[in-house]
Amino acid sequence: MNLGVANLVPLPVLIPLLAAAATLIVGRRPRAQRWITVVALVASLVVCAALLYYADADGIAVLQIGGWEAPIGISLVVDRLSALMLVVSAIVLLAVMLFAVGQGIHDGNEQQPVSIFLPTYLALTAGVNIAFLAGDLFNLFVGFEVLLAASFVLLTLGASADRVRAGVSYVMVSMVSSLVFLLGIAFAYAATGTLNLAQMALRMDEITPGTRAAIFGVLLVAFGIKAAVFPLSSWLPDSYPTAPAPVTAVFAGLLTKVGVYAIIRAHTLLFPGGELDDVLLVAGLLTMIVGILGAIAQNDTKRLLSFTLVSHIGYMVFGVALSSQTGLAGAVFYVGHHILVQTTLFLVVGLIERQAGSASLRRLGSLAVMSPLLAVLFLIPALNLGGIPPFSGFIGKVALLQAGAQNGSVLAWVLVGGGVLTSLLTLYVVARIWTKAFWRARADAPEGDLADIGPSALIDESTTDISFEDRPDVGRMPAAMLVPTIGLVAIGVSLTIFAGPLLDISNRAAENLRDRSVYIEAVLGGEQE
Helix, strand or coil: CCHHHHCCCCHHHHHHHHHHHHHHHCCCCHHHHHHHHHHHHHHHHHHHHHHHHHHHHHCCEEEEHHHCCCCCCCEEEECHHHHHHHHHHHHHHHHHHHHHHHHHHHHCCCCCHHHHHHHHHHHHHHHHHHHHHECEHHHHHHHHHHHHHHHHHHHCCCCCHHHHHHHHHHHHHHHHHHHHHHHHHHHHHHHHCCCEHHHHHHHHCCCCHHHHHHHHHHHHHHHHHHHCCCCCCCCHHHHCCCCCHHHHHHHHHHHHHHHHHHHHHHHHHHCCCCCCHHHHHHHHHHHHHHHHHHHHCCCEHHHHHHHHHHHHHHHHHHHHHCCCHHHHHHHHHHHHHHHHHHHHHHHHHHHHHHHHCCCECCCCCCHHHHCHHHHHHHHHHHHHHHCCCCCHHHHHHHHHHHHHHHHCCHHHHHHHHHHHHHHHHHHHHHHHHHHHHHHCCHHHCCCHHHCCCCCCCCCCCCCCCCCCCCCCCCCCCCHHHHHHHHHHHHHHHHHHHCHHHHHHHHHHHHHHHHCHHHHHHHHHCCCCC
C-alpha cells in the first residue's frame, strides 16, 4: 500500500484527540464544542471508510510511528477486520453523539457541567480506535485504559447515587481486567521477548504448548471481562442501565465488541492452534443461554436489553471458537450487525423514556397508539435482533449455524442447538416488550399510573401519581433525537440489502485472519525472526 494511504492510518486517533483538546479550550462555548465534535467525527468516519476501501482493495496498511521499524517501534496496522470495526464504530459514535447533543439542547442543559461530555466522548472515540489499530499488546492495553478513563466519566455524569455506585462497580471490574491483562502482557513478554503482535506470533510457535495455553488463558480472562463473556459478565447489567440513554447506547453497542475484537485478534494471530477452543465453545454456549434467561426475568427495558447484549456475545464467541473461515466470517459479520442493532435499540429506549416517562414494562402501554413512529423504530431493530428473515440478524446467525454444522463435532452441534434456542427466546423477549409497552392499554399496566404520556398531567395530591410538571420532555421526542435514531435504523436495514457484499468482505477478512503470514509480512517485512 502506498505511503499516502499509510499516512491516513493514525488519523482515526489523532482527529478525536485534537478535537477533544479543542473542545476543552472552548468549554464555555457549547455551540463551538458541538460543531468541533461533529466535524471531527464526520472526518473520522470519512477516513475510516477510505481505510476500509484501501484495505479491502490493496491489502494491509502499516505505519511505523517515528520511523522506527518493527518490532522496535510502535506499529499501527489496518487490515480488513480492523478497518471494518473502525467504520462501524465511527457510524455509531457519530449517531449517538448527535442524539446526545439533541437531547442536551432540548433539555436546556448545555450550560451545565455536563459540557465535559463532548471532550470525554472524543477521548472515548480515540481509545476505541487505538485498540483497533494497535499492532502490539501494550498499545492495545493503552487503548483499553483510555476507554476505562473516559467510560467512568461518562457513566457517572450527573453524579446521582445510582450512577456513582454503578461507576465504582464498573471501574473496579475494569481495574481487575486491566491487572489480569498486564499479567498476560508480562507472561507473553517473558516467553517471547517482544510485545509486537507479528513478531510474537512467530515466537509463540517456538514455546511449549502448555505455556502457550497458559498465556492464552490469562489473556482470555482479561478480554472476556471486557467482552462480557460468561461467567465474567455479571457486572454489565448492573453498570449500563443507570447511565444516560446515549451513554448506555454507545457502551452497549460498542465497548464490549472491543473485547471481542481482542479475542479474535489473539485467537487467530497469536494462538491459532485451537488449544482452548472447547473452553471457548462452552463459554459461548453458557453466555448465550444464561444471558437470554436473565433477559426473560427483567421488567426494565434497559436491563432486559443489557442481558440480550450479553447473550448475543455468545454467538460471536461461538464463531471464533470454531477456528474455521466460515465461523470467523460469520463472527465478523455478526459483530458489525450487533453493534448497529444494539445501539439502535438503546437509543429507542431513550425515546421511550421521552414519550412515556419510564422504561419499566410495568408502567408502559399504548405506545403504538401514542407514537406509531416510535413503534416502527423499535419493531425493525427488534426483529433484526431476533433473527427474523430477511434481516441481517438472520443472515449472521445462519452463517454461524452453518459453520457449526460444518464443524460436525458433538460440542459444535450443541452450540447450534443453543444458538437456535437463544434466537427463539430473543424473539420471545422482544415480543414481550412489544406486547406490554406498545400493544396493551396503559390502563392495564400494573403501575401505569406512575408514568404519563404527556406534559399536561399535574399533581393530584389525593393520588400517588408522579407529577411531570417539571418534566416538559415527557411526551415529546425532539427531531434532533429522532433523526440519528432513524438513521441507524435505516443503516441496520441496509445491512440486509447489502448483505452479499458485506459477507464477501467478512469472508475476505476471515481469510486474512486464517493466513497469519499476510499480517506478519506486512508488519515485519524482511525482519521475520
